[in-house]
Amino acid sequence: MPPRLTPVVDRLPETVPFVGPESIARTSGVPLRARIGANENPFGPSPAALAAMRAAAAESWHYGDPENHHLREAIAAHHRISAAAVMPGEGVDAILGMAVRLYAPPGSTVVSSLGGYPTFHYHVAGYGAALHTVPFRGVHEDIEALAAAAHETHAAMVYLANPDNPMGSWWKAESVERFIAAVPETTMIMLDEAYGEFAPAGTLPPFDLHRRNLLRMRTFSKAYGMAGARVGYVIGHPDAVRPFDRIRNHFGISNMAQAGAIAALADQEHLQWTVTAVRRSLEDTAAIVRRHGLEPLPTATNFVAVNCGRDAAYARAMLEGVAARGVFIRKPAAPGLDHYVRISAGTAEDRQLLDQALGEVLAELG
């Protein structure tokens, strides 16, 4: 008899949270022409970050600093908070997993939105906690219902993405603060602000490091254009953040990623430029889909959710039609959101490919 999987892992599905565009291309045989499905930033990292990563490649012979000292200090200085309130990780995905492992014991309940971030839900299942989902209210995560569910289920953890993925919607800081105050103090609040830098002023609450039950996630993968380098971080009360050190992969962030992130933080001019470039790109995308009779939502992110105007099957057919033309986009699967597709900011060429593909597909679908 071979070794057995642990009971928790044995119950897990074989599915992965996201099938990558590379896999889709390999399976379908259709070469990837426009990569506008994974909420990446086509404008890339700051030239200074790129130079820092290239320079740090030569440092690959040695392990990176396991304390991420300089990176933590740089993040802390950027946000004008204490370095003790900051913990970097190999992307927000890794941080979400560690947070679940720290604060949501097997059998506990974790509250999130139906249609919320699949990788968070993957970690909840992966560590044996039970996911309790709350439907979106329209195109927004329902912060009142989330807080109420946290009470009702005695949740170990509640997750909110602000701005939201996959809809691109957002709550103003005051609403988020009301949500935070409404959650039981025994429930760890996971406030995923991966898209925060794209949001209008007044979306991100100021840091309140007195609160013990709040972890806020930020990343270099989105506005900083470094998804492929793997750096994110969590900010919270030092007592809430310190335990990450008990379980994290201390050498997990590469030298290149650490150096790149530090340089990226130092180039806020590039960040502002890229945020503007992304906004313009999405305005153009919105105009394109409108011309095709589709309805884009307002967005505080680097993607736009587009109402396809009919049912989920139609939206799915639309997605598959553009995919067959090498245009990679995604769509929400949850009821109530599944007549939308989600299109990430792209280059002018990406948008031209999208425009043409949409025209052909919509004509075909009739």
Place this chain on the structure above:
Amino acid sequence: MPPRLTPVVDRLPETVPFVGPESIARTSGVPLRARIGANENPFGPSPAALAAMRAAAAESWHYGDPENHHLREAIAAHHRISAAAVMPGEGVDAILGMAVRLYAPPGSTVVSSLGGYPTFHYHVAGYGAALHTVPFRGVHEDIEALAAAAHETHAAMVYLANPDNPMGSWWKAESVERFIAAVPETTMIMLDEAYGEFAPAGTLPPFDLHRRNLLRMRTFSKAYGMAGARVGYVIGHPDAVRPFDRIRNHFGISNMAQAGAIAALADQEHLQWTVTAVRRSLEDTAAIVRRHGLEPLPTATNFVAVNCGRDAAYARAMLEGVAARGVFIRKPAAPGLDHYVRISAGTAEDRQLLDQALGEVLAELG
């Protein structure tokens, strides 16, 4: 009342497996002059790997392939095995953690050597399993006692590093195969071959992918000189390897690391050169310590364990003495091994600094 840590995490110590040389330098105020304590490879990656990492930096705007398709194929081709038997991860450290999470449920027993790899032991504790240790037999991991302990404790998992860390000793392939055969088939064998490329021919058993209870770890951190890039991999029966996909951080390996690893594999000429360079470096280190009256062990790795000839306190004083001169080495802490220090392969300059520091320290210690 703030959110509580999970019971498993609550019991974990605040300590980390390794304090990095950067931290030591920050704490002591002594600048790091010779970095020969973390078993890194000072000869660095292949120029082709370095070029590939630099080129891939520009791809950092997008996520890496979550299936690591090309990397898996390259590793499989290199070893002439099926890609289904290969799973990459963010260094062996991450893979060890995932393996424990998959195969050693909370409360189960994991067998390892007293003085074995601290990061493995960290993961065992981190996932709530109980570590059962077996003393070294002399300077070797005691493979007979490890197998016997796996039987006696009904172990979920048993760990063996071959070649060994921290002693640099090794077992021949036939002995390893006898060990594997002696372990219960319900116990997952973790055969950590991180130093395998440095070992004499006949050390690594050929791959037997029929065995369901064997996972073998390899890395790009040691012979391939890419510790700071974060890529390792596990090889095993496809049914034993596939479950990693249920829990891993699919986007965790950076584009730079994936590209660098593929290029590194393709440059076996560089690998051979670096293995020779490391061997010569260690021969020189051995000659240096001998001149100082210390006794180096034979080694199949990129480091050499050195018997300091007296007790653990003396070895500790020696380590601290060279550390005060900016020479970073480490030492085993386990009884029976604690009169050794462990010195990694260095450059000629590193060895010169070591030589001088040793001379001064030994004169001081008398």
